[in-house]
Amino acid sequence: MQDLRPKTILFCAVLALAIGLSALLRGRRAVHWLFAGFAVDIALWYGSQSAADFFRADLWERVTGVLTVLLPQFAIHLFQSVVPLEVRSTQTRLARVGAIVGVPVLAMAVSRYHDTSFVLGTVYTYVFGLLAAALIMLALRGQRSPSRAVRDRVRFLVVVGAAATTFSLADFLSYLGVHIPPISAVLAIVFLFVLAESLTRPRLADLYELVGRLLVSTALAFCLAGIFYLFVMVIGGFDTMYLNAVLAAIVFLVLFEPLQTEVETRIHQFFFRERYDLETGVADLRKRLAHVLELDEMVTTVLQGLERSRRVTTAALLLRDQDGDGFDLAGSIGAAVPKRIESLGAHPMLDRLEKHASISLEELAREGGEGAGPVLASAATLGALQSAVVFAVRGDDDPCVGLLFVADDRVRDAFTPEEISLLETVASAISVVVANSRLYSRMKERDRLAALGSMAAGLAHEVKNPLGAIKGAAQLLEEVGAGSADDSSREFVGIILEEVNRLDRVVGSFLDYARPHAGNPIPLDLNAAVRRTVQILQSQSPDGGVDVQLELGEPLPRARIDPEKFRQVLINLVQNAIQAMDGHGKITVTTQVGRSGRARVPPHDGAAPASRRALPDETEQQVEVSVRDTGPGIADKVLRNLFVPFFTTKTEGTGLGLAISQSIVQNAGGTIEVHSLPGAGTTFTIVLPTADDALAAPTPTDAVAVRRRSEPPPPSART
Numbered sequence: 210m211q212d213l214r215p216k217t218i219l220f221c222a223v224l225a226l227a228i229g230l231s232a233l234l235r236g237r238r239a240v241h242w243l244f245a246g247f248a249v250d251i252a253l254w255y256g257s258q259s260a261a262d263f264f265r266a267d268l269w270e271r272v273t274g275v276l277t278v279l280l281p282q283f284a285i286h287l288f289q290s291v292v293p294l295e296v297r298s299t300q301t302r303l304a305r306v307g308a309i310v311g312v313p314v315l316a317m318a319v320s321r322y323h324d325t326s327f328v329l330g331t332v333y334t335y336v337f338g339l340l341a342a343a344l345i346m347l348a349l350r351g352q353r354s355p356s357r358a359v360r361d362r363v364r365f366l367v368v369v370g371a372a373a374t375t376f377s378l379a380d381f382l383s384y385l386g387v388h389i390p391p392i393s394a395v396l397a398i399v400f401l402f403v404l405a406e407s408l409t410r411p412r413l414a415d416l417y418e419l420v421g422r423l424l425v426s427t428a429l430a431f432c433l434a435g436i437f438y439l440f441v442m443v444i445g446g447f448d449t450m451y452l453n454a455v456l457a458a459i460v461f462l463v464l465f466e467p468l469q470t471e472v473e474t475r476i477h478q479f480f481f482r483e484r485y486d487l488e489t490g491v492a493d494l495r496k497r498l499a500h501v502l503e504l505d506e507m508v509t510t511v512l513q514g515l516e517r518s519r520r521v522t523t524a525a526l527l528l529r530d531q532d533g534d535g536f537d538l539a540g541s542i543g544a545a546v547p548k549r550i551e552s553l554g555a556h557p558m559l560d561r562l563e564k565h566a567s568i569s570l571e572e573l574a575r576e577g578g579e580g581a582g583p584v585l586a587s588a589a590t591l592g593a594l595q596s597a598v599v600f601a602v603r604g605d606d607d608p609c610v611g612l613l614f615v616a617d618d619r620v621r622d623a624f625t626p627e628e629i630s631l632l633e634t635v636a637s638a639i640s641v642v643v644a645n646s647r648l649y650s651r652m653k654e655r656d657r658l659a660a661l662g663s664m665a666a667g668l669a670h671e672v673k674n675p676l677g678a679i680k681g682a683a684q685l686l687e688e689v690g691a692g693s694a695d696d697s698s699r700e701f702v703g704i705i706l707e708e709v710n711r712l713d714r715v716v717g718s719f720l721d722y723a724r725p726h727a728g729n730p731i732p733l734d735l736n737a738a739v740r741r742t743v744q745i746l747q748s749q750s751p752d753g754g755v756d757v758q759l760e761l762g763e764p765l766p767r768a769r770i771d772p773e774k775f776r777q778v779l780i781n782l783v784q785n786a787i788q789a790m791d792g793h794g795k796i797t798v799t800t801q802v803g804r805s806g807r808a809r810v811p812p813h814d815g816a817a818p819a820s821r822r823a824l825p826d827e828t829e830q831q832v833e834v835s836v837r838d839t840g841p842g843i844a845d846k847v848l849r850n851l852f853v854p855f856f857t858t859k860t861e862g863t864g865l866g867l868a869i870s871q872s873i874v875q876n877a878g879g880t881i882e883v884h885s886l887p888g889a890g891t892t893f894t895i896v897l898p899t900a901d902d903a904l905a906a907p908t909p910t911d912a913v914a915v916r917r918r919s920e921p922p923p924p925s926a927r928t
């Protein structure tokens with residue numbers, strides 16, 4: 210044991226020197242110099258102790274004495290700088306008393322009576338008394354701090370410091386002939402390390418983690434050594450070593466895992482109580498969330514779970530609204546929180562949450578950093594959540610479908626980084642529930658619509674037949690009454706016929722929509738089809754209020770689609786445009802080859818799903834037919850529902866035109882896109898994949914097109 214001590218303290222001296230100098234590499238503020246001084250003093254102290262042990266020289270003992278007296282001086286000033294004190298009086302007084310008493314003690318330590326028991330006793334009393342006082346002051350200051358992080362850090366420093374001091378004091382026993390292992394030196398190094406880390410990290414969470422693991426492994430090592438010792442005791446000494454080793458190995462193998470779990474749980478429970486509570490609370494919460502499908506149930510489960518953890522005073526969960534304009538409060542506990550957060554106002558915070566899973570607003574306010582200003586400004590309207598930690602709830606294709614705010618108003622720095630990581634797992638569990646619940650409600654809605662659809666189709670069939678009979682009867686009545694003078698009867702019959710026709714149109718459209726639309730697809734020359742359709746439309750409305758222009762790109766590959774169906778889509782788009790412009794304006798129908806492989810940007814964030822969809826094969830060639838009008842454009846709310854069946858803004862509309870058009874185009878493997886700016890008109894674009902046999906083959910009706918193709922083709926033809 211006596212051999213061990215000089216070696217250990219020499220080793221610790223080198224370590225202390227390294228830690229001290231490394232602090233200077235991290236910074237050169239007063240606190241770093243003080244720390245370096247303290248560490249170097251400890252290093253020299255241990256160094257001179259080893260030298261005194263080794264050379265047995267008087268000089269080294271005196272040097273050790275001087276260094277011993279200097280220790281508390283460094284400690285007091287260092288503790289003051291590590292935890293800045295608002296009221297410095299007690300600590301400053303202590304430093305002054307220490308300095309005054311230190312001078313005679315120093316004189317004693319270098320005097321020729323330095324090795325007398327009296328001097329040694331005085332020096333040790335002075336040093337350890339002062340160190341203990343400094344630690345008590347530190348502990349008291351720490352306790353009074355409003356910041357949980359500072360309190361934790363100080364508590365931790367005090368415990369390790371007190372252990373190092375007590376064991377160093379125990380070293381004194383060696384003068385009385387009692388030799389204890391040189392634990393003090395090891396503890397002093399641990400203390401220095403903790404202190405050095407706390408200079409760079411405002412929070413000690415990482416260190417907690419490290420110390421936690423150190424404690425667990427030490428406890429495990431002790432347990433296993435104990436088991437081995439038992440074997441040696443019970444079965445026999447080192448002569449039966451091999452037998453013992455094998456048996457112990459088997460026992461270790463069986464016991465290791467449960468033992469590790471048990472030791473880990475106990476140590477965390479004992480040393481890191483709050484963290485342990487949160488950990489178990491979060492694990493329990495995640496387990497319960499795994500069985501939740503409904504959003505309301507999820508919100509209640511999350512908030513109850515957070516409340517039960519006792520680490521949260523205010524929490525709020527907000528979910529993005531359907532329009533994507535903001536987040537609505539889904540539930541909260543604690544202080545009153547805003548009912549809604551607008552995406553526009555909160556966008557610096559949301560942008561940051563795209564890159565980070567969470568933001569500690571309090572930490573951001575304290576430490577600043579890149580882009581902190583706008584984030585804090587956007588958080589300024591959050592009221593009780595201003596100092597919260599905000600977590601992003603991610604969606605499948607949305608970086609933020611919800612926001613989880615968690616705050617503990619009782620303390621500053623309420624959550625350590627590890628606790629924040631733990632809570633991030635809650636946010637991810639919420640993301641899963643949100644995605645699942647949306648999928649679930651979509652499935653439910655799809656089933657409901659499917660049932661409703663087939664019911665409605667059956668109903669429409671039932672309605673169509675009697676409708677035919679009513680129409681026939683009404684027409685008969687009209688003919689019979691044609692000669693009569695009874696005007697009101699004629700008027701009533703007229704109304705019946707008009708309404709029956711309207712009903713017939715609606716039911717017909719609905720059946721059209723409900724039936725599959727494949728028709729008879731052929732490779733169609735779209736330019737020719739466009740010309741014919743526009744001709745028909747113009748002949749039907751000769752008043753000339755609307756100027757229809759064609760810009761047909763030639764040559765144009767054919768697209769495979771049923772000609773009648775294509776005409777139906779085009780008529781619908783042109784008629785919609787005419788109606789939107791109130792019969793006055795300009796419509797331009799354009800055809801062109803779509804650039805293959807180009808990415809299609811959805812026209813509007815909230816546009817109907819179909820227009821957002823990617824094309825079936827982005828690399829294949831496409832043909833585009835667009836109908837552009839100079840009408841009033843489409844408002845955002847209408848745009849979102851454009852392709853929804855029965856959605857109409859017209860009194861006489863069926864709301865099925867675009868839904869049918871979309872389903873026809875989709876059946877042909879294409880999409881319909883819409884670009885609209887309120888006040889600046891609307892463009893609907895039909896995008897179709899080209900038929901395999903590429904360019905349009907000449908047909909008698911395509912005479913013009915054929916002739917044009919034989920000439921050098923202009924980039925676009927205007928009719």
Ligand code: ADP
Pocket residue numbers: 781785786789838840841842843847851856857858859861862863864865866867868891
């Ligand atoms: P309907 O024409 O019977 O209302 P549609 O499905 O064809 O049904 O159209 C749905 C709605 O879309 C219309 O009521 C109208 O509000 C809007 N809409 C369609 N095309 C245009 C357009 N070119 N300009 C402005 N609004 C349009």
